[in-house]
Amino acid sequence: MEKNIESTRQLKVGKELQKHMAEIIRSKGMAAFGGALVSVSGVKVSPDLSVAKIYVSVFPSDKAEAVMVSLEENTRALRGELGAKVGKQLRIVPEIVFYLDSSLDYVEHIEELLKK
Numbered sequence: 001m002e003k004n005i006e007s008t009r010q011l012k013v014g015k016e017l018q019k020h021m022a023e024i025i026r027s028k029g030m031a032a033f034g035g036a037l038v039s040v041s042g043v044k045v046s047p048d049l050s051v052a053k054i055y056v057s058v059f060p061s062d063k064a065e066a067v068m069v070s071l072e073e074n075t076r077a078l079r080g081e082l083g084a085k086v087g088k089q090l091r092i093v094p095e096i097v098f099y100l101d102s103s104l105d106y107v108e109h110i111e112e113l114l115k116k
Contacts, residue, residue, distance in 0.1 A: 006044070006045070007047065009049070010044075010046075010049070013045050013052075013090065013094075017043045017045065017054070017082065017086065017094070018040050018043040018054075021040050021043070021078070021082060021096075022039065022040040024081045025078075033058075033063070033070060034063055036058050036060065036063035036064075037058070038056055038057075038071075039057050039059075040056055041055045041103070042054075043055070046094070049090070050095060051094055052094040053097050053099055054097065055100075056098060056099070057101045057102075058100065061102075061108075064100055068100055071098045072098060
């Protein structure tokens with residue numbers, strides 16, 4: 001088995017974490033992120049389920065930096081809220097690390113190029 005293929009358990013835990021983190025971020029509202037729309041585009045979980053990489057996309061993209069700073073400053077609180085939601089299913093709530101998903105910018109860039 002290749003190293004980069006995620007196990008079924010990793011995928012299931014990732015989906016569950018994605019659903020709950022999206023809910024938590026949505027409950028904060030756009031005002032918490034300076035009027036930016038923040039969505040969780042994916043979650044990758046380490047094989048031992050101890051670390052979750054959470055990919056977020058931000059619209060408009062010029063607010064991305066401020067949103068990432070806000071998420072990083074509130075990581076502990078967000079992990080606590082996540083723990084309250086998944087504590088029954090998971091023995092250990094994974095450490096969470098936020099990454100900016102720039103695929104929306106990429107799509108926008110391609111569309112601009114195609115218009116020319």
